[in-house]
Structures are given as C-alpha cells and as structure tokens.
Amino acid sequence: MNAARVFLVVAATLALQTTLARFLPTGMDAVDLVLVGVVYIALTSGPVTGLVTGTCAGLAQDALASGVLGIGGLAKTIVGFAAGRVGTQLIVTATLPRFVVFFGATVVHAVVFIGLYMLLDLRQFPAPFVTVVEQAAGNAILGVLVFQVVELLPGALERRRAAKTWRRR
C-alpha cells in the first residue's frame, strides 16, 4: 500500500511539475511540487517512507533534469527522513507547524542541493537567497493547502452524500 502511494505521489508530482509548473504566475514558478510531495508523504507516513520517497523522487527528478544524477536524490533523501522524524517527534497537525516544516524542508533541501553543486564546482548559484525564500514560501503555502484539501475532501464528500440521501427522503 505504501509502495503504491509513494509511486503514485512521485509520478503525479513529476507529471505536474513538468507540465503545469511553468504556467504558474511569476514568483510561484519556483515551487518544487516533487519536494512538497516528499514532505507530505514523510509527515503522513514516517521517516523511513519519507526517506524512500525522497530517494526515488530525487533520482527521478535528477534523471529528467540536466543536473548531476544523485545530488537532488541525496538532498530529497535527507529532507524526506528529517521531515518524517519531525512528523513523528512533534505535533504537526496545525497549519502553522506544517507551514514551518515545509518552509524548513525547502531551506534544508536548498542548502544541501546548492551546497553540493558549489562544493563540487559543478554549477554556480549567484545570490540564491531570494529565490530560496520565495521557493520555501511557495512550497509551504502549497503544502498547507494540500493538507487542507486532503483532510477536508472526505468530510465534504460525506456531507454531500448525506444531503442527497436526506433530499430523497
């Protein structure tokens, strides 16, 4: 069940990232939907599932991007595990803690990703701070929204079904 969920989230976020992300408005186009998916899985399923999701998603993203295979994978593995640990050690069911987790996860991901690229002298990232903060804010808003929708959807469907049954009576 977990494996199917991981595969589904990785495939869906990658598909959305490569098709819809470029149509997002300026400022929001830096959002990393795959990272949001990894953190979501990590928070809902724990550190081990988060780690596996991060590895799979990161490697898939690396393979599709023009970067070095493994750097994104490593960054997302660390983020998946750390977010999973945070999810099991702390209560992150309210909006603000979730926002902080998504924001922090994006910053950690950027530090590892950009740090490794710069350390290995593979690519330059001149003054990445503004972009990272924008991306972190965008990811955090999107992550919180995803949680709200996923949590509200079953209740909304249930209410709709109940209303239909009541009208028939």
Place this chain on the structure above:
Amino acid sequence: MTTTAAEIIAAGATPDFRTLTIDKGTNDGLRPDLAVIAPAGVVGRVVMPTRRAAKVQLLIDRNAAAGAIVERSRAQGVVVGVGGDRLRLEYVSELADVVVGDLVMTSGIDGIYPKGFAIGRVEIVEKSGSAYTRIIVRPTVDFTSLEEVLVVLPPTPARDRAQGSP
C-alpha cells in the same frame, strides 16, 4: 540561416534548472549548443539532445549567458540569467551609454546565438559614479507561455550549396 520548428513537450523537472524539452532531437539534426529562438526573441540553447527530444537551457537559467549589444548605443556586454524572470547585463564599459528602455540584442560573439536577435529591454540601470553596478533586462520572450520554438541548425555544405553560398 536554416531553422527547424519544434514543439515544447515538457518543462523542467526541477525549478533549480530553467529548462524546456522540445520534440526534436538528433534525428532531426540537433546537437548541443544550437540556438533556440521564438518570434519575440532568444529562448536559449540546446543542452541535451536525445534521438527524438532535446533539453533546452533557457536564457533565464542561472548558468546561461549570451553575448549582447545595446541596439541604440552599440554598447556591448554579456547577458546572464539569474534564475528568476529577469536577466542581468554585465561587463558593460563605464563609457557605454545604457538607459532604461534600450533594446538589448545578441551580438553573436559567443558563437551560439546568431547576431541581431532580441533578448530584452533594459528595465533598471544603477550606477555608482561612472561605473554601472546593475543593469536589469526584462526578456522579450514570455517563457511561461511558449508553445513552439525554432532551432537554428548548423550550416552544412549541402545546405550552403542549395542556398547559393560559395
């Protein structure tokens, strides 16, 4: 100049690299470092061609750059991407004349982009004394709504003969 039209089939898989994927590859004569253009101006260059598709590095990518010339004053410099939706014009002489609204075009000195294609318009010019500290260029191409592009193919002897070149 010979070009081949290509359709954009995917965006970049990660926001850290500003790339697009087009539906033409080495089977259609594409190879790395070919210029990719649109009616509005320069889009980027081919970086990873496969047989049936190719990855295009956009000019707004952090590691992209192009030789540039200001149309009005002929001031030369290098336009570099910053990862966002704007470009920076660098290595401009302090004697050069650059003002807001100037059209920046490719100079052709990089050997990738042909001379005379629009890159963008100067949006911000900041000076410290006589030296330019920051020149921001707004690209003429809207990278979020691109659907088709043209890839500038390398000249071949057969093509040159067909076009009547010596």
